[in-house]
C-alpha cells in the first residue's frame with residue numbers, strides 16, 4: 001500500500017470502521033465516489049459493532065413503523081426527535097433488507113421454515129429483532145469489512161488516529177479567510193500511530209463515525225477505542241453537542257478487567273437468573289417488588305449500585321445455575337457467555353457469575369439531522385458518536401446498529417448529491433486524490449483553494465518528550481474513577497460539581513502536556529478522554545431533571 005501523501009485531498013474522509021463508517025464508505029463507493037477510510041486501531045474490526053450481541057431491528061410479523069416509533073419514544077423517556085425516529089422506523093428496515101440481507105448476505109439466523117428468526121428484547125412490543133446467534137455485530141462487521149476491503153474506490157488505512165478537525169476558522173494562516181463568517185470543516189490531521197507522523201488531510205466532506213465513549217468510565221462494555229474522540233474533535237471545531245448527560249449503563253457486565261467487562265445479556269434474567277449480593281441475599285424484590293429481576297435496566301443498575309455501596313463490595317452475583325428455567329442445556333443456550341465466563345474460571349452451570357453495571361451506550365453526541373449533517377458545514381456525524389435524537393434520554397435495545405446503518409446510508413446519499421451538484425469532476429472515481437497545491441478542491445465553493453493552502457501542517461511542539469506511561473496510567477485512573485463515582489448511575493449536584501472541577505483541573509494540566517510533548521496516540525487519547533469526561537460532567541451538572549438514563553438523586 002503506497003504511503004499516504006501529506007496534504008492530499010479526498011472527496012470524502014470517513015473516520016471509523018464500525019457499522020456507521022463502513023456503511024457510508026460502501027454506499028459512497030458504489031456511487032463512484034473515492035473514499036479515504038481510517039481507523040485508529042490496527043484491526044479494523046476492533047470496534048463496538050463487532051461486540052454487539054443481541055441483534056438489529058428489522059420488522060416483526062404484526063409490526064408497523066408506528067409501533068416501532070411508539071416503542072422508541074417511550075424508551076427514550078419522551079425526549080426523542082420524532083423526525084429522526086420516523087426516519088429510522090420507516091427507512092431502517094428497508095436499508096437492512098437492501099444492504100445487510102441482499103448485498104452483504106449477513107448470515108442471520110433462520111427458522112426451520114427458512115424465514116428470518118425474530119426475537120424480542122426488553123421494551124419492544126413485538127418480536128422484530130434479527131440476529132446471528134449471540135454474535136450479531138461480529139457477523140455484520142465481518143460481512144461489511146470483507147466487501148469494503150475489496151472495493152477499489154475505498155482506501156482503508158489502519159493505525160491512523162484522527163487528532164483534530166481542520167476548519168476554516170481555526171487553521172488558516174490567511175487572515176482574510178479567518179474573517180469569513182462561515183466556519184467549515186475541510187478535513188483532519190491524522191496521526192500515523194506507528195511512525196508518529198501527522199498528515200494534513202483535506203476532504204470535501206468529513207464523516208465522523210468514531211463510536212461511543214464508554215472507556216472514560218471505570219466499568220464499561222465498550223472497546224478500548226471508545227473514548228469519545230469524535231465528539232471532542234467536533235466540539236473543539238465548533239459543532240453543537242447534545243444530550244451528553246444521557247449515558248446508558250448496562251446492569252450486568254462480567255466483573256473482570258481482563259474479560260473487558262463482557263456483557264452478560266438480559267436474556268439470562270429472562271430465563272430465570274437472579275441477582276444476589278455477596279452475603280447470598282437475593283435483593284431485587286426490595287427495589288422492584290413486582291418485577292424483581294426483570295425490572296428495567298436503569299432500576300436494576302441502581303439497585304446493584306446501592307447494594308455495592310452499602311456492602312462496599314466491588315461486585316454482586318448473577319445466579320443462573322440455581323434458577324435456570326430454559327429448555328436447552330445452559331452451554332447451548334448461552335455459548336458465548338459460557339465461554340467468556342469459563343475463560344475467567346467461572347462455570348455458569350454450577351457457579352454464580354460476578355457482575356457489575358457498566359457504561360454501555362452514549363445516547364448523546366454531535367447533533368445531526370436525518371442526513372447526518374452537523375451544525376458545522378461539510379462535517380457529518382453518524383452512529384454512536386452522533387446525536388440524531390433517536391434515543392432521546394435512553395436507548396431502546398437494538399436500535400443502535402440500525403441507527404448506524406441507516407445514518408451511514410443517508411449520509412452517503414446526501415454527500416453523493418452534494419458532490420454531484422458540485423460538478424462532474426467532484427468525487428468521481430476517475431479523479432485521483434490530488435495535491436492541493438496543484439489542484440483546488442472541486443466543490444469547495446466560497447472557500448476556493450487559498451483557504452486550504454493557508455492551513456499549516458501540524459506543528460510538533462518541540463522535542464521535549466514528557467510522555468511517561470506512569471503519568472498516563474494515573475491520569476486515566478483519575479478520569480475513570482471520577483466518572484464512575486461522581487458521574488455514574490446515581491448523580492448528585494455535589495458529585496457532579498466536584499467531577500467537573502476535577503476534570504477541568506486535569507484538563508489544564510493536560511493542555512500544557514499536549515502543547516509541550518510530541519504527539520502520540522496515548523497522549524491524544526488521554527487528552528480526548530479528559531475532554532469527553534468534562535463535556536459529560538458539565539451536561540449532567542446543568543440538568544437537574546432525572547430522566548431516562550440521567551438519574552439525579554439531588
Ligand SMILES: Cc1cc2nc3c(=O)[nH]c(=O)nc-3n(C[C@H](O)[C@H](O)[C@H](O)COP(=O)(O)OP(=O)(O)OC[C@H]3O[C@@H](n4cnc5c(N)ncnc54)[C@H](O)[C@@H]3O)c2cc1C
Pocket residue numbers: 015016017018019020021038039040041044046047048049050051052053054055056057136137160161162163209210211212221222223225226229230263360361382383384385397398399400401402404
Ligand atoms: C457489548 C456490546 C453489545 C451491544 N449489543 C448491541 C445489540 O445487540 N444491538 C445493537 O443495536 N447495539 C448493540 N450495541 C451497541 C452498538 O454495538 C454500537 O452502538 C454500534 O456498533 C456503534 O457503531 P459505530 O459505527 O457508531 O461505532 P463503532 O463500531 O464503535 O466504531 C467506531 C470506530 O471509530 C474508530 N475511531 C474512534 N476514534 C477514532 C479516531 N480518533 N481516529 C480514527 N478512528 C477512530 C474506532 O477505531 C472504530 O473503528 C452493543 C454494544 C456493546 C459494547
